[in-house]
Structures are given as C-alpha cells and as structure tokens.
Amino acid sequence: MARRKTLTAIVAEDLSKRVFDGSLKPGEQLPTETELCEQFEVSRTVVREAVAQLRSDGILVSRQGRGMFVSKYPFSSKFELNSDALNTLPETIAILELRLAIEVESAGLCAERRSDEDARNIRRVMEEVDARHSDPDIVEVHYDFEFHLAIAQGTQNPYFHRFLKFLEPTFARRFQLSTLVSQDFKEQYYEEIHTEHNSIVVAIEEQDPQAAHNAMRVHLLNSLGRLRALSRKVVAKDRMDGRETSFMDFLKDVDTV
Amino acid sequence: MARRKTLTAIVAEDLSKRVFDGSLKPGEQLPTETELCEQFEVSRTVVREAVAQLRSDGILVSRQGRGMFVSKYPFSSKFELNSDALNTLPETIAILELRLAIEVESAGLCAERRSDEDARNIRRVMEEVDARHSDPDIVEVHYDFEFHLAIAQGTQNPYFHRFLKFLEPTFARRFQLSTLVSQDFKEQYYEEIHTEHNSIVVAIEEQDPQAAHNAMRVHLLNSLGRLRALSRKVVAKDRMDGRETSFMDFLKDVDTV
DNA sequence: TGTCATATGATGTATTACAAATTCAAGCCT
DNA sequence: AGGCTTGAATTTGTAATACATCATATGACA
Structure with missing residues (x-):
C-alpha cells in the first residue's frame, strides 16, 4: 500500500x-x-x-x-468525522448526543413552521416505516431515519436536513436482530418506537413546539438506551460463544456494503 | 462581479x-x-x-x-459551509439556528456533567469577557464566543466543542459598532448580554439542566434579535448616505484583513 | 503449465505556447 | 491639472505535446 x-x-x-x-x-x-x-x-x-x-x-x-x-476565512470550514472513530461505542453515543441536540430543536422548529404538506408527509413516512416491520428477519436499529429527515425538512431551515443527512452514515448500519433477540422483544421494540414517533407527529400536527421538543427528546434518549441495551446483548452473546468481541468489532462486522 | x-x-x-x-x-x-x-x-x-x-x-x-x-464512500462524510453563503444574512441566521440547537443542549449537558473546575473556568471566562468592554471603539457582535466554547467544554462530549469551533468563523466577524450606534446603546447592549450570561452561569453552577436550557435559549434568541436589529441599522445608515448596500455587502466590507 | 520479457495503455510530470483578464503608466485631449 | 484612451507588462486560464512511471495483458519460452 x-x-x-x-x-x-x-x-x-x-x-x-x-x-x-x-x-x-x-x-x-x-x-x-x-x-x-x-x-x-x-x-x-x-x-x-x-x-x-x-x-x-x-x-x-x-x-x-x-x-x-x-482566502479571508481560510480556517477549516468543514466538520468531519474520521471513519475510524465511528465504529466505537463511545463515539457513537457522543455523536448521538449531538444528533439529539439538533433533532430536539428540529422538532420544535418543525412544529412552528411546518406547512400542511410537511405535516402530511411526516405522517405518511411514519406509516411507511411502520409497514416495513413485516420483514421479521432484518431491522436497522435506526431504520427510521427517513422519519427524522422528514421532520428536518419541515423546519424550513435547510441546514438541519443537511446536518442530519451528514450524520446518517453513523447511524444507518444494519443489525441482524434475529440472531440476538427473540421475536417478542422485537414486537415490543417496534411498539415502543411507534408510540414515540406518534407523539412526535401529534405535537407537530398540533403545532406545539414545546411538546415536540419533549417528545423528540424522549424518543432519542430511549434510542440511546436501546443502543446500549443492544450492545450489552451482543457482548453477552459473544461471551457465551467464547468470543471476546467488543461492540465496535460487532459494528464493523455487520456493516453492509 | x-x-x-x-x-x-x-x-x-x-x-x-x-x-x-x-x-x-x-x-x-x-x-x-x-x-x-x-x-x-x-x-x-x-x-x-x-x-x-x-x-x-x-x-x-x-x-x-x-x-x-x-470512491467507495463518495458521500460526503464531511459537513461544510461554502464561504460564499456565509456572507448573506439569511444564511447567517439559518446557521445561528443550528448553533442554537447545539448550544441549548450543550448548556444542559454542561449543567449535568460539569466538573467543579469547569464551573470555575466558565465563570472566569465570563468575567474576562465583561472586562473587555473597556475598549469603547471596537466590539465583535459575537465577541463572547470563548464563553460559549467554555460551556461546550463542560459537556464532556468533545463533539459539542468541535462543532462550535467549526461554526466560529461564521460568527467571529468584527463590527465597528462605533460608526453605527451611540455609546448609550453599547452600554445597554453589554448590560443585556451580561445579564443573560450570568443566568446561564448560575444555572450551570446549580447543576440545573432545565434552567440552563432555558437561559441559553433566551440568550441566543436575543442574539438573533440583536443581529437583525444591527442589520436594519446598517441598511438605514447606508440609505441615509445615499448608498444601496445590502447587509451581505456590509459584511464583506467590514471584513478585517 | 508456469515464468518472465515485452507491449500497451493509464496516470504523473514537464515544457512550451497562447488566450484572457488585470494593472499601470504614458500620452492625449479637454 | 484632470480625466480619458491606449498599449505594454504581468498573471492566471487553457491548450498541446512529450516523456516518465506504474499496472496490466500478452505471448514467447522453458
């Protein structure tokens, strides 16, 4: 090389x-x-x-x-995440916190400024995301990214959408949940997420920024919790199988091309 | 052009x-x-x-x-602001909204997680910023950036500091307020800002995330208002002088070498 | 079949020439 | 004197050509 x-x-x-x-x-x-x-x-x-x-x-x-x-402003006007860092759990969590910051405000601004078409679009995307649950084998932990992007669109501020799109690769990895958790767990998982999504959508439809803030914060804090729980399951499974795989290794392995 | x-x-x-x-x-x-x-x-x-x-x-x-x-991963894993855009008022405002999102959360996390040393440092920086008011001629509209950076430092999440540092050039332009506004206005300007800063610092010292959120939001929303007011003054002054300068042109002109 | 030399075609670098934009000053006109 | 035109000089933008270097494919040879 x-x-x-x-x-x-x-x-x-x-x-x-x-x-x-x-x-x-x-x-x-x-x-x-x-x-x-x-x-x-x-x-x-x-x-x-x-x-x-x-x-x-x-x-x-x-x-x-x-x-x-x-140039008069030569100092790096670009923000980049070195791809090495993206595969470690602490980094992923740190970046999720950044994302939470953006998205909480995004939900609030969206509730304030959304057009009626934005609102319809957001609800439609939520339903599409729900419908996707029919495939029992594969799920992306953050398979709902389109939902979040739709909300960012509703802020009328293009930077929210752009920034989220920029963060997407960090969260768009796929997990084969079936190897890890039971069907029951998945049902519960989807149920939770749907409930959270729904309260966000309702707040946006009612144009209630404060409620949208709160609902989004709850959703992403729970997301953080689910991510942590999942990582514990992975580590436990590896240990049972006699491996010593860290979460970051796991993330690397399931990385889809 | x-x-x-x-x-x-x-x-x-x-x-x-x-x-x-x-x-x-x-x-x-x-x-x-x-x-x-x-x-x-x-x-x-x-x-x-x-x-x-x-x-x-x-x-x-x-x-x-x-x-x-x-490239196998051509999709920009970097977030950049093209410098052309930075000189227009709408872009500046849009980016300030993004910054607000980050900073509101930053203040909250800082209140939760700050070390005692962080808290001391933040208060110290605030006082340094206040002391700088002795120079009556020149002021940067966002001369208080160090204060905000200090808070980001207290989140214990390096991405908040990095992102803010990344946004700094957007806000670090200098304005010669003396040619625009009276001494009285400047006094009032500083007074307002100090009050806002102080309530943020108190919330952080008391480790009250919710209060920190609110105080930071108020501060940056007011900042937004001040920026808009300043731009109106500039336009008015230009019109008085027979020019037809837009705010963006103004930003280019006062550009310091 | 396997190995090596060679041919071929790609990007990397060098050189030269000219086109287009900017600057600056000389020179002209008023 | 002051303003305008003009043209030379300078600098970047574009073009064309040649060769160097690296990678691959081909085919001769053992």
Whole structure:
C-alpha cells in the first residue's frame, strides 16, 4: 500500500501548512505560479493542480490577471468525522448526543413552521416505516431515519436536513436482530418506537413546539438506551460463544456494503 | 462581479453531479482522461485540475497506470459551509439556528456533567469577557464566543466543542459598532448580554439542566434579535448616505484583513 | 503449465505556447 | 491639472505535446 506521495500532494500540503501556521496571512497575495514552480522545483502543472485543490477547499482564491490570494476565512470550514472513530461505542453515543441536540430543536422548529404538506408527509413516512416491520428477519436499529429527515425538512431551515443527512452514515448500519433477540422483544421494540414517533407527529400536527421538543427528546434518549441495551446483548452473546468481541468489532462486522 | 465560471469548475461540477445522481456508481471506473477531454471538449489540463479537486474532496481516487475510480464512500462524510453563503444574512441566521440547537443542549449537558473546575473556568471566562468592554471603539457582535466554547467544554462530549469551533468563523466577524450606534446603546447592549450570561452561569453552577436550557435559549434568541436589529441599522445608515448596500455587502466590507 | 520479457495503455510530470483578464503608466485631449 | 484612451507588462486560464512511471495483458519460452 502506502503509495509514494505525488508532487501535487506535497506542494498542496506545504502551501496549506504555510497558511495555517500563519506565514501566509488571510488576504495576502501568494507568489506567482512561476515563482512557486521555482521554489518547489516542479512544473507549473503540479503547482496548478495543487492550487486547484486548495481553491476547492476555500483556502485560496485566484483571479485571472491579478494573482492568487489567501482566502479571508481560510480556517477549516468543514466538520468531519474520521471513519475510524465511528465504529466505537463511545463515539457513537457522543455523536448521538449531538444528533439529539439538533433533532430536539428540529422538532420544535418543525412544529412552528411546518406547512400542511410537511405535516402530511411526516405522517405518511411514519406509516411507511411502520409497514416495513413485516420483514421479521432484518431491522436497522435506526431504520427510521427517513422519519427524522422528514421532520428536518419541515423546519424550513435547510441546514438541519443537511446536518442530519451528514450524520446518517453513523447511524444507518444494519443489525441482524434475529440472531440476538427473540421475536417478542422485537414486537415490543417496534411498539415502543411507534408510540414515540406518534407523539412526535401529534405535537407537530398540533403545532406545539414545546411538546415536540419533549417528545423528540424522549424518543432519542430511549434510542440511546436501546443502543446500549443492544450492545450489552451482543457482548453477552459473544461471551457465551467464547468470543471476546467488543461492540465496535460487532459494528464493523455487520456493516453492509 | 459574477465572474464567468472556469472550464475546470464546469467539468468538476458535472463529474460530481454524475457521481451523486448515481450515473457513476461507487467503485466504478471513470473514462480515461483523454476520453473525458473529448467528451467535454477541453484540454487535459482542465480535466486534471477538475479531477484534482474531486480527489481532494474524496470523491475520486486515481491510481497511476490503472485509471480513475469513484470512491467507495463518495458521500460526503464531511459537513461544510461554502464561504460564499456565509456572507448573506439569511444564511447567517439559518446557521445561528443550528448553533442554537447545539448550544441549548450543550448548556444542559454542561449543567449535568460539569466538573467543579469547569464551573470555575466558565465563570472566569465570563468575567474576562465583561472586562473587555473597556475598549469603547471596537466590539465583535459575537465577541463572547470563548464563553460559549467554555460551556461546550463542560459537556464532556468533545463533539459539542468541535462543532462550535467549526461554526466560529461564521460568527467571529468584527463590527465597528462605533460608526453605527451611540455609546448609550453599547452600554445597554453589554448590560443585556451580561445579564443573560450570568443566568446561564448560575444555572450551570446549580447543576440545573432545565434552567440552563432555558437561559441559553433566551440568550441566543436575543442574539438573533440583536443581529437583525444591527442589520436594519446598517441598511438605514447606508440609505441615509445615499448608498444601496445590502447587509451581505456590509459584511464583506467590514471584513478585517 | 508456469515464468518472465515485452507491449500497451493509464496516470504523473514537464515544457512550451497562447488566450484572457488585470494593472499601470504614458500620452492625449479637454 | 484632470480625466480619458491606449498599449505594454504581468498573471492566471487553457491548450498541446512529450516523456516518465506504474499496472496490466500478452505471448514467447522453458
């Protein structure tokens, strides 16, 4: 593996380092492309590809005929979750707390601002989610993500939907519950969730932000609890089978392609 | 203004669109660079710069001698705010709502989980922020960001701090209030903010999550109101001076170098 | 059948040339 | 003097070509 870094990558990293350690200040003009070619002893092709990357990251701006400049706000305006972290239980829980924060407010704003069409859509999605229970073998722990996205849509603030969509991969893993829990448990599981969903929907339909806040908070706190319970079952099952699998390993295994 | 889009940008957008609408599937091999040149009727320089961007976004990977491929996980596991959007008032408000969601919960969790040292630190930062009022000329509308960061620190969940830090550039712009508002107004402004801060701090010290929620919500809703009021003043002043500057232009102008 | 050399085709890098946009100053006009 | 035009110089944007390097497929050879 470990491929040799391309010249382009080297130049790009060096330049972005210069920006972030302050030797190139926001707004400042960079050396011309030809000067950079001399400094790095590479061709203009390389410099330009490197610059293209930094430009798409918003670190540089370049204007034909004038030159290249450090962006006025070069400091990372992106928020990323390194995929290593997503597979550990503590990280998943920490991120679920972040999600709870967003979703509680999302439910409240949705209750305030939803259109009638939003409300109808949300109820429809809830019913679709319920209908999906007919398949007894496979369930996603957060199989109800579409429901949550529909609510975010109703806030009329696109950032809520975008942020939730961004968090989706963290929660969209599938679990084969059948290997873990009895049918009875699943029934109970679905029953609980439906009840929780329903009280959220009712609050949104009645345009009661406070009630929506509360119902969503309850739902996600319970979700957190269910996640923890499930993880305990997994660990117990592994121990019974003589394995010593941690929850994170489990999450990796069931990861669907 | 409205600069003509570069060919590079056009190609990059088209390719990323192909990925996201599914006509190019994860893991699939792309046409060769020369083929893309023919398709788009541009030079290889353009194609390569476009690809360089997509590669840095993690959408494509290219291997020397083999070809270019759509990444297996092209779907952005990063959340970014494009800097163009940050300069418009509606966007700023929308993002402030997102921030409110995070911070209300942040205050609550902090009240629950803070260490004694966290509590001391928060109060200390609040007092430092107050002390800064001695400088009568310059104020940042959200000069109190450190205070909010200190609270996020107290949640014991690193993602709250990280997310807030990520949003900081959106709110860390400086305003020269002196050209806009009277000294009296500033006094009142600071007075209000201090009162709001204090009730948050008290709630956290008393470990009362519900009160912390409420206090933080009040503070940020008022912040939202102050931002709107300020924007109205700016527009009014411009109109008086015979200009027709929108708030977004204003934000660009006061941009500090 | 298995192995190695070679051919082939892909991306990576270099070089050169020209197009288009911006700046700046000289020079002209009023 | 002040404002305007013009053109040269500079800089990024695009194009075209050549070669280097890496990966794979092919086919000869044992």
